[in-house]
Amino acid sequence: MENSKEMRGWLDNLGLDHPLVIAGPCSAETEEQVLKIAHDLKDTDVTYLRAGIWKPRTRPGNFEGVGALGLKWLQKAKEETGMLTATEVANAAHVKLALEHDIDLLWIGARSTVSPFIVQEIADALKGTDKVVLVKNPVNPDLSLWLGGIERLYSSDIKKLGVIHRGFSTYEKTKYRNIPEWQLAIELQNKFPDLPLICDPSHITGKRDMIFDVAQTALDLNFDGLMIETHNDPDNAWSDAAQQVTPDTLVQIMKDLKIRKESDAEAEYNNKLGMLRAQIDIIDNGLIDTLGKRMKISDEIGTLKKQKNVAVLQSKRWNEILGRMILEGQEKGLSEEFILKMFKAIHQESINHQEKILKA
Numbered sequence: 001m002e003n004s005k006e007m008r009g010w011l012d013n014l015g016l017d018h019p020l021v022i023a024g025p026c027s028a029e030t031e032e033q034v035l036k037i038a039h040d041l042k043d044t045d046v047t048y049l050r051a052g053i054w055k056p057r058t059r060p061g062n063f064e065g066v067g068a069l070g071l072k073w074l075q076k077a078k079e080e081t082g083m084l085t086a087t088e089v090a091n092a093a094h095v096k097l098a099l100e101h102d103i104d105l106l107w108i109g110a111r112s113t114v115s116p117f118i119v120q121e122i123a124d125a126l127k128g129t130d131k132v133v134l135v136k137n138p139v140n141p142d143l144s145l146w147l148g149g150i151e152r153l154y155s156s157d158i159k160k161l162g163v164i165h166r167g168f169s170t171y172e173k174t175k176y177r178n179i180p181e182w183q184l185a186i187e188l189q190n191k192f193p194d195l196p197l198i199c200d201p202s203h204i205t206g207k208r209d210m211i212f213d214v215a216q217t218a219l220d221l222n223f224d225g226l227m228i229e230t231h232n233d234p235d236n237a238w239s240d241a242a243q244q245v246t247p248d249t250l251v252q253i254m255k256d257l258k259i260r261k262e263s264d265a266e267a268e269y270n271n272k273l274g275m276l277r278a279q280i281d282i283i284d285n286g287l288i289d290t291l292g293k294r295m296k297i298s299d300e301i302g303t304l305k306k307q308k309n310v311a312v313l314q315s316k317r318w319n320e321i322l323g324r325m326i327l328e329g330q331e332k333g334l335s336e337e338f339i340l341k342m343f344k345a346i347h348q349e350s351i352n353h354q355e356k357i358l359k360a
């Protein structure tokens, strides 16, 4: 698949002077709820009203969506407000029903993107239609799997495309619900600059108070839009209550976000600089995180040494590390002087940690 301007035609045709916003409840719950939220979002920057109709849940027994009934509510919301509508589909039957109810945009969820069979089934069911289809990243950070999903749709003649970055699952607990491996989205953007890239900060964070920050990072990285779960009574939502915001909060978030425009040479420079700095911030956070983890392991070694009455300084091991790191550094274009300085500082910090443990 080659990059093609055709993929972003649907977005350009909307003629927006701000990032695309897709908003609405995690799940359609009742007709009143869908209509209330639609009316609250009607005169805002929101273009597409979203609502989950069939909810893929990790474990059985949780609310699994109202089913086809909810599509009628979305259709009514469209009639009453003129907003376009969006929902998730996970099989051919969902697609058929969504088409019958004139849903404008369909997205393929993270659990479906991992399955080429499901994506193909959806692609086949959509053949010959002109719906916009967005593909969420697969749950695991695998760029080729994500791109494979897009390619399947593209080769089935679905050309109004886009991707949604909703973060990735990790075994390790982090402050995110799904960790935003931004480098992956950046790589995807480099390969396909005309493939609209939407960020879903609700699923990345899992917490409403972190949404703004992640949304700003996404815009700094040149994302084309945001999908933000919005509910009239978030605390009592039937699914994902902690990550939904009210329509008022959504409007405030959109107001506070800094949106970078490419209009003249100066703006282009600032835009580029902002994007690069955002990438550096992500890497720096990763460095601190990694160093923190290294020191925790050093603490464990310190505890072992205390039990066995072994000296903190282990020169042989230390010299092995230094030699190896100087060679690795050379391969990455890092000078020996820099590697020595940096690793001496790391070693010293590690010794300080262990000393504290041995003296305790």
Ligand SMILES: O=C(O)C(=O)C[C@]1(C(=O)O)C=C[C@@H](O)C=C1
Pocket (backbone or CB within 6 Å): 298, 301, 302, 312, 313, 314, 315, 317, 318, 321, 346, 347, 350, 351, 354
């Ligand atoms: O390998 C050890 O024994 C450690 O305690 C770890 C470590 C390090 O931080 O890499 C720290 C102190 C020693 O001088 C050697 C290496």
